[in-house]
Amino acid sequence: MKPVDMAAADINAEYLGVPRLSLMENAGRAVAEEIGNAVDGGRVAIFCGSGGNGGDGFVAARHLLNMGFDVEVQLLSHPERIGSEEALVNWKVLGAMQPHPGGFRVEVVRDSSEINPPDADVVVDAILGTGVRGSLREPSRSAIEIINRSDAFRVSVDIPSGLNPETGAVDDIAVSADLTVTFHRMKDGLKVADPAVTGEIVVRDIGIPPAAEIFMGPGDLMRIPSRSPGSHKGENGRVLIIGGSRQYSGAPAIAAKAALRAGADIVMVAAPESAARAIRSLSPDIIVRELDGSYIGMESLDEILELAEKSDSVLMGCGAGRETSTARTFLRVIGDLHEMEKPLILDADALRLMDYSDVSEYRELTVTPHMAEFRSFFKLKSMIFDDFRERVSAFQSVSSRIMGTVLLKGRIDMIFQGDRSRLNKTGCPGMTVGGTGDALAGLTAGLRSLGLSSFDSASLAAFINGMAGELAMERYGNGFTASDMLDMIPPVMDMGFYGF
Template sequence: SEIVIDAILGIGIKGDPKPLYAEGISLINSSKGKIVSIDIPSGLDADTGIPHKPSVKADLTISLHALKPGLLKAKEYTGKLAIASIGLPQNFEQLIGPGDVFFNYPKRERWSHKGDFGYLHVIGGSEEFSGAPFLVGMAALRTGVDLVIISAPSSISSIIRSYSPNLVVRELEGRYLTELHLEELLLTSLKCDATVIGPGLGLQEETKKLVQTFLKEIDKPIVIDADALKAIASKELLSEFGERNFILTPHSGEFSMLSGEHVSSKLSERVQATTRFTSGNNFTVVLKGSVDIVAHHGQARLNFTGNPGMTVGGTGDVLSGVIASFLSWGVEPFEAACCGVFLTGYSGDLASKEYGDSLLATDVIEMIPKGLLNISSGEITEQRFSGLK
């Protein structure tokens, strides 16, 4: 043949090709015709460019939609490179989808035991706010965390405990959390896999100092939300924490406090603002909105799940709990944040079908298991891509 088309294996290959595929690859390589590989030469790792044994040695590789990173590192196998449009928007790869959740959600073996799937520490609550830490904790449990410990002031600890017997509540003396509680909070976080700090904490100066000192001393995966964001909203503190891979979950107003710039309602400008902010530090930022933006090191991804009913109070706390669940399983912060925004928004969409715009944060929590089941079974069928160009 004058031309041989290679379309045996794609970008999902793991390990050496199986015998039948390997035989086909060997036949292609032994042919005298020009070899054209579709998307990637069969057997080549799309990310690293490392060839498995055997891999096709193409004269021309036509990559679909965009060049895969590995193609640029394996010229011996790719030959000439070309890109073919398949009708997807240019920034389609920015879209967060069910696959993010599917591939990062842990599989439970028959002999799993308590602790295998994460311990989460929630630091929050104050005399005025008892619901926020509860919502974080319940969202995490519904996502699949094994144990949630809430550290809260004694003024509300009994109230939180009364909401659900599923939560472990640590009572710390006082109306608010202060630096007097620092040592106990650090010890609890060290025993857990991840921490959420901020929901309902309040804005007392003593509490802000606690947040600042805690973040300086802890070295664990952390989601910083709500009042804790306000406690670190200064250039000096952000610079000091810049090397830490904290997950920050601001809404537009909180992001303005952190970044010092006005946040536009235009999606493209919001993306630019978050990428600018994260390009000079190691933070992962979740800018919440009608389209959630997750940014890290100047890279941004977009989430289109969710609905206007989720403006109700408490859905941000739910999001923090879901993100922290993935953190507790060892998922990298950027990917954990992507999983969290998709699953929370999708659960909110399921709740909206039941309750319309009258949904509550607790309704979103109760839909998380259904959302996970739909994702694991492939039953999720509807996504909105408006805003992609």
């Protein structure tokens, strides 16, 4: 399990109604129980950082005291710098327990010189968790050195401090634990780390429900990469949308605006001249490239490929029509993009102009069908199921015919890639209005251009699009339009919207 997966599951659990304070309580109790299983009483020294890992240590201290241990807690930070609400709650609990008549002491360490070398039978490392990156700072670094010099039984909370939670590497120094108590699932770094660093690894359940990883939630927004402060125009995603026709100009325009709202720097639409003029008039933020003719055809192939080569992701199909010349052009474009390993999203008419056999080996592909398009694309007759689990299993089996990602739109969106799957429940009945699928495709292309995988970009796009629809319905009622939804995308991409 990657650190971002754990962080997302943690937030999604609270979104489902399981408070993170409860998860921290369960984690701290689990650490105390494992210590109780390993040693028979004695003195415990707990070194705590200012984040959630330290909060787990605060909880463990309370439970260890209840179990009869003498406990000393050293907070390696100013209390006002505790960055987790849940950790702060548990820090205040420890403060309320002072002064304590028994073997319980709490100290604040503001710099390395104030660290107390532990005189203990057990030393607990609750300094740095899986969300910490970068070089070690004081007093954490000195605390790790002191822990490693101790002859006590050494226990790390979730992951040994100083160990890279993704790679298992130690860049500087790390706690050499005798026991690591990790939570929910095994972390990727622990799987490959030196056993001399991790010691015995125990995985403990802390009450995160499976639904927190099955259903999309606000925690998954953490997967979206942050912009570098020194980045320049075009470095945060370039999207090319190939679509539009004499009859349809709105679809590619909506998709383009959604891609911009997703965070892409530059979005270009390559459309036949009749549609291009209309798209250009709809928004000055979209770069429009006019193609010859009323429909996309082979005469524009070289121009399309030149634009695609400079893009980070390509979306094809929105409003393109179903002309034979368009189908032939799309197949040629797909072949070349496959060779480039270019991220490609197929939507709408593109899914009617070809079938899965044309793209089965394209790993960087995402297709975004509704049920009728799904049946057409995969050459299915009818699929009727009474049981939801049976339906998900059957759709996943069908989707595995291609190596790319399938985002099957519906009342509950289903996202599949191989044996991976996610479900999304956001959305509302008002989203039956035209253009919401184009917005979803544009969101997918925009997120893909930021470097997200085909699976993550499709899953996140479904969640964001559905939440934008819900917000639009709250504001406008059932009469909202796809354009109204576009204005709702920025707030629903902000973690603060959900209270996190």
